[in-house]
Amino acid sequence: MTQHKPIKKAVFPVAGLGTRFLPATKAIPKELLPIVDRPLIQYAVDEAREAGIEQIIFVTGRGKTAIVEHFDVAYELESTMEERGKDMSVLDPTRATPGDIITVRQQVPLGLGHAIWCARAIVGNDPFAILLPDELMVGEPGCMKQMVEAYNEVGGNLISVLEVPQDEVSSYGVIAPGAEISDALTEVTGLVEKPPVAEAPSNKIISGRYILQPEVMRTLETQGKGAGGEIQLTDAMARMIGNQPFHAVTFAGNRYDCGSKTGFVEATLALALERDDMGSEVRAIAERLLAK
Ligand code: UTP
Numbered sequence: 013m014t015q016h017k018p019i020k021k022a023v024f025p026v027a028g029l030g031t032r033f034l035p036a037t038k039a040i041p042k043e044l045l046p047i048v049d050r051p052l053i054q055y056a057v058d059e060a061r062e063a064g065i066e067q068i069i070f071v072t073g074r075g076k077t078a079i080v081e082h083f084d085v086a087y088e089l090e091s092t093m094e095e096r097g098k099d100m101s102v103l104d105p106t107r108a109t110p111g112d113i114i115t116v117r118q119q120v121p122l123g124l125g126h127a128i129w130c131a132r133a134i135v136g137n138d139p140f141a142i143l144l145p146d147e148l149m150v151g152e153p154g155c156m157k158q159m160v161e162a163y164n165e166v167g168g169n170l171i172s173v174l175e176v177p178q179d180e181v182s183s184y185g186v187i188a189p190g191a192e193i194s195d196a197l198t199e200v201t202g203l204v205e206k207p208p209v210a211e212a213p214s215n216k217i218i219s220g221r222y223i224l225q226p227e228v229m230r231t232l233e234t235q236g237k238g239a240g241g242e243i244q245l246t247d248a249m250a251r252m253i254g255n256q257p258f259h260a261v262t263f264a265g266n267r268y269d270c271g272s273k274t275g276f277v278e279a280t281l282a283l284a285l286e287r288d289d290m291g292s293e294v295r296a297i298a299e300r301l302l303a304k
Contacts, residue, residue, distance in 0.1 A: 014167065017138065019063070019064065021140040023143075024068065025071045025142070028042065033273070039075065042146060044079060051082065054106070056145040059155060062154045063154065069131050071117075071127045073117065074119075083108045123245075125243040125247065126243040128142060132229040135229060137226050140224060140226070142245075143156060146270045149221065167257060169222075169256055170258075170261055171260050172263045173263070174219050174263055175215050175216055181209060181212040181215055181217060186214060187260050188200065188203070189213075195262075196264065197260070200259060203253065204250070216262070225252075227256065228245075231248040
């Protein structure tokens with residue numbers, strides 16, 4: 013088997029305005045909204061670490077510094093907790109190896125593609141992962157680990173996809189599928205962002221996890237505005253197809269669109285119901301509310 017350059021870097025674009033969650037996101041970044049007791053960004057970073065990622069690259073913007081602080085040492089809090097004999101292990105996932113968290117700035121949110129391009133100097137000539145923290149992917153193993161396993165087989169570029177009802181495709185990036193390599197791995201022959209239902213090449217939507225070759229940065233450099241007047245990552249990836257191998261991994265697990273209010277509530281309920289420490293209590297509450 014060919015040895016592909018390992019994936020050690022991940023970019024987390026967190027510079028968006030989060031307008032769908034206003035006023036909650038006026039002073040708090042969307043990525044710090046919690047699902048039960050962990051902020052969205054923590055789920056994404058944990059997923060990346062599980063996949064062997066070492067360098068965490070945040071593309072931040074105005075008002076987003078609390079995201080970086082979440083992964084810092086909180087001296088006052090920690091010494092007070094220690095004095096009071098509190099369990100400190102809850103903070104373990106927030107600890108980072110010194111030097112492993114890097115932030116770059118996207119001054120104006122011009123779109124996801126532009127946000128990724130802002131990380132070009134840190135990505136350099138390495139293949140890298142992208143995780144959109146407002147898409148919560150729950151699976152065993154996690155979505156990025158499933159993707160890294162596929163990458164180790166085929167190399168090149170990979171995107172994670174899931175199937176949705178045909179009439180919902182126009183809200184998403186959609187793939188044109190090519191040859192099927194295995195049950196979960198398909199070649200990608202084209203990509204289109206938010207197509208009209210009648211023009212959609214499939215019902216397989218791109219779902220917020222990517223492994224890309226560094227050449228995408230060169231493509232993004234000349235990428236004009238696309239759907240919604242934003243510089244779209246999907247458009248840049250579409251231009252790379254044909255020059256570079258491109259595959260889609262169908263994620264075995266559940267995806268929650270936490271960028272939308274109903275998706276956020278769904279994720280909160282689903283994860284709370286699965287928890288050993290509160291699942292049965294939450295189920296009883298949900299049943300009581302539904303019975304009304
Ligand atoms: P969204 O499309 O969900 O946009 O971005 P948004 O601004 O966060 O939220 P709404 O639509 O206004 O409610 C998907 C991901 O890409 C990041 C966001 O932070 C989010 O994690 N993003 C988006 C950027 O970093 N920069 C951008 O210019 C756009």
